Amino acid sequence: MKHIIRITSTLLISLGLATTAQAASYSFSTADSPLYGTNPANFWSSDLNQGWWSSGYDNKNDNPNIVVGDSTNYLYRNFFTFDLSDLSLAPDEVIVSASFSGFTHTIEVAGGLFETVEFFDVSTDAGTLNYNVAANPTIYEDLGTGKSYGSRDFYASESNTNFSMALNDNAIADITTAQNGWFSIGGMLTTLDNSGQPEWVFAFSNEDVAPYKLDIETQISAVPLPAALPLYGAGLAVLGFVGWRKKRKTA
Incomplete structure (x- = not known):
């Protein structure tokens, strides 16, 4: 019986290791590694890897x-x-999981209760993207097309408050691919009513410059479950053999 208890305990511990997962958290900021120094105009006052592009207005x-x-x-x-x-x-x-967070600054709503910002993947390289000089229709287009990372509704009452939103599986896949390198998110207002009235989010953000964050949660298994299945089968076989020997001796 002692042998059976010992074997059973070992088996349970092994199975426990097979299914135990370890979690880790990572946090990144647009204040990390300012890119302005990679371009000729190295005088960006905010030193943050964030900004805007227009198709017709010079930045x-x-x-x-x-x-x-x-x-x-x-x-x-x-x-x-x-x-x-x-x-x-x-x-x-x-x-x-991955989340994007920061400060809303000024929100101006036109023709509805809220404005929706959708976030997309960005194919423009990080150095070019952060060199905010003149207008660029190609970069402007890039920031609002491609794979969607999710969207969020911003209400006028949320002006000058902190916000956070979960990013979807597209973002998680691209973050995984971008590890050890640069990762960018583009934002586009999808609720424009073309009325000619101001409607925006993150407006007047030059008055209170703040970085934005990307938070990531990961999980790692100590031993993948499939690798533990042979051990489980072997343990059951040993238990059966011990039980068979005990019955034979009793007989």
Whole structure:
């Protein structure tokens, strides 16, 4: 009986190790590794990897605004870039969740109760993206097309408050691919009513410059469950053999 108890305990401990998962958290900011130094105009006043692009309105590198939407005459889309050089996932480590957070600044709603910002993948390289000089229709288009990372409704009452939103599986897959490198998010206002009235989110963000964050949760299993199945089968076989011997001796 002692042998059976010992074997059973060993088996349960082994199975416990097989299903126990370890979690880890990572946090990245647009304040990490400022990219302005990689371009000729290294005087960006905010030193943050974030900003906006327009298809027809010139920007400049010392403008830390991150407005997205319609300012009567021009349309804007914004971006946020994160240095993931410290993210190096183990072979059996996977990202289980990712969230994007920051400050809303001024929200102007037109023709409804809220404005919706949808976030997308960005194909423009990080250095070019953060060199905010002149207008660029190609980059502007890039910030509002491609794979969606999720969207959020912003109400006027949320002006100048903190917000957080979960990113979807598309974002998680791209973050995984971008580990040890750069990862950018583009933002587009999808509720524009083309009325000519101002409607925007993150407006006047040059008055209170703040970085934005990307938070990641990962999980790693000590021993994958399939690898433990042979051990489980072997343990059952041993238990059966011990029971058979005990019955034979009793007989």
